[in-house]
């Protein structure tokens with residue numbers, strides 16, 4: 001099947017390069033098969049690549065390799081390379097792109113941070129986090145070592161121009177040694193706390209920019225902590241970075257299900273008439289994690305759950321879910337529609353907001369620590385680790401439909417999903433069999449993670465001579481439909497887009513402005529009124545107040561019923 005699918009890419013005309021790329025990527029993934037239990041030498045899960053997969057992978061690599069090679073030589077510098085995100089996400093994503101052949105042959109990766117480390121110490125630090133989504137027979141460890149020969153580390157201060165000049169010299173030396181005086185794309189990843197974005201972006205732009213090619217800067221969320229600081233950040237960055245070279249990353253936009261949301265909406269006519277208040281009763285966007293802040297209190301306590309995931313990840317999901325169809329798949333057309341719908345969201349009513357903070361809980365012989373037990377959290381902090389809110393979009397399509405958003409740390413499971421609950425079937429012909437109308441209404445669920453999938457809950461007749469009905473699912477499970485292929489991480493998709501110059505999945509400054517305009521008044525109220533969060537036990541389903549909020553709008557949280 002994979003071989004047949006591989007030829008598909010060659011024969012079928014695709015509407016756009018993006019569509020062709022998506023088709024090739026999904027065929028490539030379809031060709032990969034997980035062999036449960038296999039692990040590579042560095043202890044990461046491996047899978048076998050089906051014998052006929054190389055053609056699909058070659059297609060994929062060739063398509064991207066060709067485009068990337070046209071962009072010249074590539075130098076990446078990760079600022080904050082000693083940190084959590086760099087180790088957990090950024091370096092693994094760059095390695096995966098290298099491994100799958102999406103980077104040019106001529107690339108080099110520099111790490112920059114204050115921590116004093118030798119090159120070898122730095123390589124030892126990141127080696128264990130590099131993933132191998134392939135069979136050991138593919139010499140993954142060889143590829144890891146080859147990748148590490150292109151990795152270098154420079155220690156320096158974030159506010160000392162001389163240290164940036166030294167970094168520039170080090171980068172130039174490696175570029176010269178590897179590919180001579182060729183046009184080079186320099187890509188900076190600011191994997192640092194927002195509090196130092198400006199000095200790093202300005203110094204990097206002034207002292208480390210590419211002398212021969214473009215310079216692009218990836219800026220991490222949450223892009224400031226309120227409207228004023230976000231504007232100041234945008235203005236400060238704009239002094240040295242053109243908007244076109246500034247890539248505000250929200251990695252949720254690179255997740256498979258989020259990319260698929262617009263494909264499902266706009267390429268399947270069956271969903272289009274349903275996508276409005278006429279058929280949809282409420283929309284729920286749920287984000288839960290089954291772990292706490294675990295030492296990230298220095299950052300988290302200054303931001304809280306609303307700034308950490310709701311003002312960015314969940315709002316982006318809401319925008320893509322609720323926006324009108326864009327004029328094209330062009331980045332600006334998509335982002336135009338997202339801004340419009342964010343601007344249509346009604347100012348947040350504090351009566352529609354519930355805040356929580358996780359507290360310690362006995363767990364067998366041990367104790368699950370509360371937020372305030374985290375050494376990096378200031379004593380007595382009221383910082384919310386949970387928030388639930390009801391938002392309303394005041395436009396013709398969504399007037400009166402509650403969008404219930406919920407996000408929390410240290411809950412009972414790790415999951416992110418969109419749940420669309422439809423009105424009941426009018427007349428309720430099968431009321432005798434189905435009973436309560438609301439509970440038997442259809443529900444469409446996008447399972448963002450884990451176990452990526454899309455399923456539609458329907459009423460159906462149970463086979464047999466009688467007329468018994470039950471609720472069942474029309475179910476697209478990625479791990480079965482796409483033969484269990486390991487999905488690329490969101491950061492792979494997004495870093496590759498920066499290399500390709502594709503801004504479709506990145507946040508534009510007016511989107512950011514609209515997002516902070518929406519959330520800043522609420523965030524200010526929380527701090528001015530010193531609103532205390534409702535405590536909830538670590539590992540629970542969150543504060544009870546969230547259920548009262550949902551019932552106020554005649555809604556039951558779908559994720560708590562599973």
Ligand SMILES: NC(=O)C1=CN([C@@H]2O[C@H](COP(=O)(O)OP(=O)(O)OC[C@H]3O[C@@H](n4cnc5c(N)ncnc54)[C@H](OP(=O)(O)O)[C@@H]3O)[C@@H](O)[C@H]2O)C=CC1
Pocket residue numbers: 080081082083084085086113114115158190191192193194195196220221222296299
């Ligand atoms: N971690 C995650 O899961 C995610 C993080 N992000 C975002 O990515 C960015 C980086 O996050 P993360 O890696 O977790 O951050 P870290 O707290 O790990 O900081 C990264 C590096 O920055 C330096 N640093 C930390 N605090 C300060 C400070 N106060 N002043 C100067 N330098 C400091 C440290 O390097 P050194 O001391 O060596 O200079 C540290 O290793 C943040 O903007 C965050 O919002 C986004 C999504 C997920």
Ligand SMILES: O=C1O[C@H](COP(=O)(O)O)[C@@H](O)[C@H](O)[C@H]1O
Pocket residue numbers: 251289308309416
């Ligand atoms: O941006 C962030 O996202 C992560 C969750 O990302 P995921 O891809 O693992 O769902 C979150 O843990 C972190 O607090 C936040 O900064």
